Amino acid sequence: MSSAPIDIERLVRQHAQTSRLLGVDFVPAYRRGVEIESPEKPAASGVHAATTPPVAIPPVAVPRGAPAHQKELDRPAAQRALDALRERYERDAPHEAFVTAHTNIVFGEGDPRARLMFVGEAPGEEEDKTGRPFVGRAGQLLNKMIEAMGLAREDVYICNVLKTRPPNNATPTPTEAALCEPYLLEQVGIVSPEVIVTLGLPATRTLLKSDESMARLRGRWGSLALSDGRSIPVMPTYHPAYLLRNYTPEARGKVWADLCLAMERLGLQPPKGRPAS
Numbered sequence: 001m002s003s004a005p006i007d008i009e010r011l012v013r014q015h016a017q018t019s020r021l022l023g024v025d026f027v028p029a030y031r032r033g034v035e036i037e038s039p040e041k042p043a044a045s046g047v048h049a050a051t052t053p054p055v056a057i058p059p060v061a062v063p064r065g066a067p068a069h070q071k072e073l074d075r076p077a078a079q080r081a082l083d084a085l086r087e088r089y090e091r092d093a094p095h096e097a098f099v100t101a102h103t104n105i106v107f108g109e110g111d112p113r114a115r116l117m118f119v120g121e122a123p124g125e126e127e128d129k130t131g132r133p134f135v136g137r138a139g140q141l142l143n144k145m146i147e148a149m150g151l152a153r154e155d156v157y158i159c160n161v162l163k164t165r166p167p168n169n170a171t172p173t174p175t176e177a178a179l180c181e182p183y184l185l186e187q188v189g190i191v192s193p194e195v196i197v198t199l200g201l202p203a204t205r206t207l208l209k210s211d212e213s214m215a216r217l218r219g220r221w222g223s224l225a226l227s228d229g230r231s232i233p234v235m236p237t238y239h240p241a242y243l244l245r246n247y248t249p250e251a252r253g254k255v256w257a258d259l260c261l262a263m264e265r266l267g268l269q270p271p272k273g274r275p276a277s
């Protein structure tokens with residue numbers, strides 16, 4: 001049986017381009033038969049690529065959102081509140097209402113008063129083994145994205161809509177997401193980030209209550225209302241796992257542009273040598 005020769009040059013070129021965009025320092029192992037878009041395609045033009053005006057996404061009500069005083073929590077108090085929420089989640093075990101393939105609950109981690117929060121979809125195999133969010137291949141790419149923003153993983157808070165691994169890493173159903181949503185919203189209320197970046201459609205739909213596609217939602221600010229009247233700006237972007245599957249300059253440029261919008265909102269300068277500088 002013959003197989004197509006591996007185009008090493010093309011892989012290396014893609015690796016170099018991604019390194020430039022996101023600081024990625026590894027070459028992804030593509031599955032045979034998975035189409036890779038041509039690296040010759042023009043890259044998006046960095047930070048200024050997403051200049052579309054903010055879309056009018058109505059803020060959503062938070063059913064069990066954080067009380068107003070929680071915005072005053074200091075770090076230790078916020079960590080205690082997160083620990084207590086995790087204990088309540090474990091007692092309530094909303095995931096018992098649906099099928100999961102989990103070993104560990106993956107609640108979330110990072111700075112309990114982070115200015116920037118990332119919300120993903122659900123734990124995968126590695127996350128399930130370790131009990132930590134985004135530690136597999138997608139997590140390595142997320143780490144590089146965070147570093148490219150001039151931040152460390154410890155500076156941000158990372159969690160998922162679902163806290164347990166779905167069987168075969170299936171996309172969470174709306175019912176599963178709805179069962180876990182109150183705990184996510186409470187996490188948001190405790191951390192009180194200045195900006196949330198949602199990674200992929202399930203997280204974006206859960207927080208923004210929009211039926212739009214990712215292509216339409218990304219690069220545009222949405223808003224999540226808290227029960228105390230505050231609202232948190234939400235920047236949807238593609239999931240790192242999608243990026244690994246669609247390893248094109250165009251896709252990477254779009255994600256970088258979204259991250260630059262988040263940085264702009266936080267008053268952060270992209271580190272020197274990054275494409276947006």
Ligand code: URA
Nearest residue numbers: 120121122123133134
């Ligand atoms: N994908 C996610 O959405 N979350 C993780 O924690 C890991 C992979």
